[in-house]
Amino acid sequence: MDGKRSWLKQSFGKRLTAIHSWNAWILLALTVTGIVLSIGAIRGELGGFRVTLKQLHIYLGLASILLMLLYAPMLRKHWRQIRARRGQRANLVFVLALLAGWAASGIILWQFRHMPPGLNNAALLVHDLLTWVGVPYAVYHAISRSRWLKRQARLERAAAANRPRAAQPAPAAEPAAAAVQPAAAPTPAAPEEAAERTAAQALIAALKQSPITRGSFLRLVAGGLLVIAVGPAFYRWVKGAFDTGGSQTAEYLASDGNKMLPPPSPLPDSAAVVGGGAQGNFRIYTVTEIPVFSSDTWQFAISGLVERPATWTWEQFLALKRTVQVSDFHCVTGWSVYHCTWEGIPLKQLLAAAGVKPGAKFVKFYSGDKVYTDALSLDQAGMDDILVAIMLDGKPIPNQLGGPVRLIVPKMYAYKSVKWLQAIELIDKEHIGYWEVRGYDNDAWVGKSNM
Ligand SMILES: Nc1nc2c(c(=O)[nH]1)N[C@H]1C(S)=C(S)[C@@H](COP(=O)(O)O)O[C@H]1N2
Numbered sequence: 001m002d003g004k005r006s007w008l009k010q011s012f013g014k015r016l017t018a019i020h021s022w023n024a025w026i027l028l029a030l031t032v033t034g035i036v037l038s039i040g041a042i043r044g045e046l047g048g049f050r051v052t053l054k055q056l057h058i059y060l061g062l063a064s065i066l067l068m069l070l071y072a073p074m075l076r077k078h079w080r081q082i083r084a085r086r087g088q089r090a091n092l093v094f095v096l097a098l099l100a101g102w103a104a105s106g107i108i109l110w111q112f113r114h115m116p117p118g119l120n121n122a123a124l125l126v127h128d129l130l131t132w133v134g135v136p137y138a139v140y141h142a143i144s145r146s147r148w149l150k151r152q153a154r155l156e157r158a159a160a161a162n163r164p165r166a167a168q169p170a171p172a173a174e175p176a177a178a179a180v181q182p183a184a185a186p187t188p189a190a191p192e193e194a195a196e197r198t199a200a201q202a203l204i205a206a207l208k209q210s211p212i213t214r215g216s217f218l219r220l221v222a223g224g225l226l227v228i229a230v231g232p233a234f235y236r237w238v239k240g241a242f243d244t245g246g247s248q249t250a251e252y253l254a255s256d257g258n259k260m261l262p263p264p265s266p267l268p269d270s271a272a273v274v275g276g277g278a279q280g281n282f283r284i285y286t287v288t289e290i291p292v293f294s295s296d297t298w299q300f301a302i303s304g305l306v307e308r309p310a311t312w313t314w315e316q317f318l319a320l321k322r323t324v325q326v327s328d329f330h331c332v333t334g335w336s337v338y339h340c341t342w343e344g345i346p347l348k349q350l351l352a353a354a355g356v357k358p359g360a361k362f363v364k365f366y367s368g369d370k371v372y373t374d375a376l377s378l379d380q381a382g383m384d385d386i387l388v389a390i391m392l393d394g395k396p397i398p399n400q401l402g403g404p405v406r407l408i409v410p411k412m413y414a415y416k417s418v419k420w421l422q423a424i425e426l427i428d429k430e431h432i433g434y435w436e437v438r439g440y441d442n443d444a445w446v447g448k449s450n451m
C-alpha cells in the first residue's frame with residue numbers, strides 16, 4: 001500500500017523514467033537468458049541449470065508484463081506529451097508492439113501443455129522473429145540515445161554555432177538554417193560591401209558544414225555494425241524458419257559424418273515418401289559432441305531381462321523386417337516437424353523377438369553418445385507407432401539428426417526419441433532419463449494436460 005502511494009506521488013516524468021529503465025534491465029536479462037536457452041549446442045553444458053534458467057526467463061517475462069500494466073494508465077498522457085516528436089512516437093509504437101508480441105507468444109510457450117503443438121510452433125516463430133528484430137533495435141536505441149552520443153551531438157551543435165560567428169555576431173538558435181540566410185549588415189560604414197561579404201561568408205560557412213553530423217555518422221556506423229553482426233545469422237534463421245520443404249534435412253544428409261555401408265534401401269512407401277515430405281526443420285539438439293559412426297564398428301544390442309539377448313552388426317540389422325510410419329515430431333521447447341515418413345523396426349517387434357521376461361517392467365534406451373539415456377514403461381513401450389528408425393523420408397538419417405539409428409516415440413515429446421540409439425535394456429526398476437533427471441517432466445505425452 002505504502003509503496004503504491006509513494007509510486008503515485010512521484011511526478012509523472014519520474015515514473016516514466018523509472019519504468020523506462022526497469023524495462024531496459026528486464027529486457028537485457030530476458031535477452032541473455034533467452035539466447036542462452038536457445039543454443040542447442042550448449043544443452044549438455046547447461047544440464048539441469050537449463051530448467052532453472054527457463055523458469056527465470058518466464059519470471060522475467062511476467063515482470064515485463066507487470067511493467068506494461070503499470071505503464072498502461074500512463075500511456076494516454078505520455079502519448080500527448082510526445083505529440084510533437086514523431087520519432088519518439090514511432091519508437092513507442094514499435095516498442096509496445098514488440099513487448100506485446102513477446103508477451104503473447106511467451107505466455108503460449110509457457111503454457112505449452114495446454115496448447116496445440118501447432119500453436120506452440122507459431123508462438124516460437126513469433127518469439128524468435130521478434131527477438132531477431134527487437135534486440136538489435138534495442139541495442140541501436142541504447143547506443144543512439146546514450147549520454148555519450150548526446151554529448152557528441154551537443155558538441156557538434158556548439159561547433160556549428162561557433163563557425164559562422166565571424167559573419168554573424170549574434171549566435172543563432174538554429175545555426176544551420178541561420179547560416180544560409182544572409183544576415184543583416186553588421187557595420188554601417190560600407191553597407192554594400194559589408195552585406196556582400198556577409199552573404200559570401202555565410203555561403204562558405206554553410207558549405208563547410210557537412211550534412212552528416214558526427215552524431216548521425218556515429219549512429220550510422222552503429223547501425224551498420226549491427227546489421228553486419230546480426231545479418232548473416234538472421235538470414236540463416238529466416239531461411240530455416242520459413243522453409244517448410246525440409247531443405248536443411250537435405251543439407252545434413254549431404255554432410256553426413258556417418259559411414260554406414262551398405263546404405264539401407266527404402267521400402268516402397270518410404271521411397272515414395274507417403275507422408276509427402278517432412279514439413280519444418282529439426283533443430284539439432286545434443287548434450288555431447290555430435291558422434292559419428294561407421295558400419296565397421298557399429299553394433300546394436302538388446303539385453304537385460306529378455307530370453308534371447310542379441311547383438312547385430314549393421315548388415316545384420318538391415319536384414320530385420322521394417323515398416324513405414326508417418327508422424328509428427330514435437331520438441332518440448334515449442335518446435336515441431338510435421339509429416340515425417342520414418343522407416344524402421346517397430347520396438348514392439350524387437351521386444352517380442354527378444355522375449356521379455358516376466359520380471360521386466362521398464363525399457364531403457366542407450367545412446368551411442370555414451371551419455372544420453374531414456375526409458376519407457378513396458379506398457380508404453382508396447383505402443384504400435386514406436387520405431388527404431390533408420391530412414392527419414394526415404395533417406396538414411398544423417399548423424400546430426402541421430403543416425404544411423406534413432407528412436408521415434410510420436411506420442412511423446414522428442415526428448416524420449418533417443419538419438420544414436422545403440423542398445424535396449426529390459427529392467428525391473430524405473431530409470432529416469434537424461435533430461436528427466438534435470439527437471440523435465442517424466443510424463444512426456446504430447447498435448448496431455450498435467451493439471
Ligand atoms: N542422444 C540424444 N538424444 C536426444 C537428445 C540429445 O541431446 N541427445 N535430445 C532430445 C531432444 S530434447 C529432442 S527435441 C530431439 C531433437 O532431435 P534432433 O536433434 O534430431 O532435432 O532429440 C532428443 N534425443
Ligand SMILES: [Mo]
Nearest residue numbers: 331332414415
Ligand atoms: Mo526437445
